[in-house]
Each structure stands twice: as structure tokens, then as C-alpha cells.
Amino acid sequence: QQQVKQSPQSLIVQKGGISIINCAYENTAFDYFPWYQQFPGKGPALLIAIRPDVSEKKEGRFTISFNKSAKQFSLHIMDSQPGDSATYFCAASKDRSDYKLSFGAGTTVTVRA
Amino acid sequence: EPEVTQTPSHQVTQMGQEVILRCVPISNHLYFYWYRQILGQKVEFLVSFYNNEISEKSEIFDDQFSVERPDGSNFTLKIRSTKLEDSAMYFCASTSGTYNEQFFGPGTRLTVL
Numbered sequence: 001q002q003q004v005k006q007s008p009q010s011l012i013v014q015k016g017g018i019s020i021i022n023c024a025y026e027n028t029a030f031d032y033f034p035w036y037q038q039f040p041g042k043g044p045a046l047l048i049a050i051r052p053d054v055s056e057k058k059e060g061r062f063t064i065s066f067n068k069s070a071k072q073f074s075l076h077i078m079d080s081q082p083g084d085s086a087t088y089f090c091a092a093s094k095d096r097s098d099y100k101l102s103f104g105a106g107t108t109v110t111v112r113a
Numbered sequence: 114e115p116e117v118t119q120t121p122s123h124q125v126t127q128m129g130q131e132v133i134l135r136c137v138p139i140s141n142h143l144y145f146y147w148y149r150q151i152l153g154q155k156v157e158f159l160v161s162f163y164n165n166e167i168s169e170k171s172e173i174f175d176d177q178f179s180v181e182r183p184d185g186s187n188f189t190l191k192i193r194s195t196k197l198e199d200s201a202m203y204f205c206a207s208t209s210g211t212y213n214e215q216f217f218g219p220g221t222r223l224t225v226l
Contacts, residue, residue: 032212032213034213034214034215036156036217041220042219042220043117043204043217043218043219043220044156044204044217045217046214046215046216046217049214089155089156091156093213099144099146099161099208099210099213099215100146100158100161100169101146101148101156101158101213101215102158103155103156103157104155105154105155106155
């Protein structure tokens with residue numbers, strides 16, 4: 001059962017452009033939605049996260065948009081830089097009694113200079 | 114800045130051999146996890162550990178797998194009889210539990226020959 005679906009699988013963006021990655025979830029009990037950034041050979045690093053009581057969260061050039069009714073959330077990377085080239089994973093988990101993360105399949109972002 | 118550490122970074126073993134992967138979570142964290150990532154695929158949950166016992170495990174985590182926190186700082190994953198399909202990156206993660214911000218280690222690449 002694929003609990004978190006992520007798209008696209010990969011994307012290429014020009015430096016300065018906007019990268020948009022979308023995720024959809026099935027389990028309405030999920031109430032924590034983080035995004036992780038992973039560079040080759042490294043572990044996933046927490047980038048930004050949102051809970052369903054807000055519809056948007058921004059940290060620097062990274063913004064999460066959340067649509068609870070549609071069970072969708074997305075990551076926007078503004079002013080994309082070559083250093084942002086990485087694989088991005090969305091994830092979701094249930095409430096505090098169950099913390100395991102269910103990951104999306106990942107999106108490989110390539111930022112061309 | 115505190116971080117999760119893992120050893121070894123790369124483990125090569127013969128099929129049928131036992132391996133132990135080691136992790137040192139962040140010191141004040143209470144919840145511990147093992148995830149794995151087969152090359153090019155998404156991160157998959159294996160097991161969560163809290164209060165010196167397993168709190169949840171996935172279908173992947175069968176009788177060949179076990180976890181232990183032997184000394185209050187290390188957190189280990191043992192695979193008793195490795196199979197070819199166990200070849201993957203294994204990530205340890207931890208969280209304080211106040212918020213579900215899971216911090217991942219750099220991973221151990223397990224290669225089963």
C-alpha cells in the first residue's frame with residue numbers, strides 16, 4: 001500500500017527558477033508532513049515540515065503548501081540554485097503515539113546553471 | 114550541532130553471515146528508528162524503538178532482524194543470516210518526541226555477496 005505518492009520522479013530547472021514537487025497522502029490520520037533533502041551517499045536531512053493546522057509554511061527559499069481537503073501538499077523551491085540539486089522526499093506520519101515516517105518515492109531535482 | 118552517527122559506513126558480507134549495524138542517536142532523544150533504502154528507491158521504515166522495546170515494526174522486519182540498545186547510547190540492528198536482497202543503505206534516525214523531527218544518520222551501505 002503506497003501511503004504517500006510523490007511526483008514528478010525528476011525535474012530539471014534553470015538557475016533562478018521555481019521547482020515544484022507534489023505529494024498526496026491517503027491516511028487521514030497523518031498529521032505531520034516533513035520534506036527531506038538527500039544528497040548522493042548521504043542520509044536524508046530534514047528540510048522543512050508542516051502540520052495540518054496551517055496551509056503554508058515558508059523557510060527561506062523553501063515553502064510547503066498544504067491542502068487538507070485534497071490530502072495534498074507540495075514543496076516549492078524558489079530561486080533554485082545549483083546547490084539545491086538533490087533528491088527530495090516528502091513524508092508523513094501519524095500522531096505522537098506513532099512516529100514512523102512513510103516516505104514518497106522521491107524527486108530528483110537538477111538545477112542547471 | 115548534535116548528530117546521529119553510524120558505523121561502519123560500508124559493510125560487505127557473504128550471504129548467510131550475521132551483521133551488526135551500529136548507531137549512536139542524539140543524546141537526549143527517546144525514539145529510535147531503522148530505515149532502509151534500496152539503491153534508487155524510497156526510504157522504507159523497518160522498526161521503531163522506545164523505552165527499551167520495539168514499538169512498531171514493518172513487514173520487512175522479520176525474525177532475521179533484531180534491535181538492541183545495549184548500553185544507553187548505542188542502538189544496533191542485527192541481521193542474523195543475510196540475504197542478497199538485504200543489500201541496501203540502512204539509516205538510523207532519532208527524535209526527542211516533543212515534535213516528530215527525525216534526524217537521520219549518514220547510513221551504512223550493506224553489500225551482501
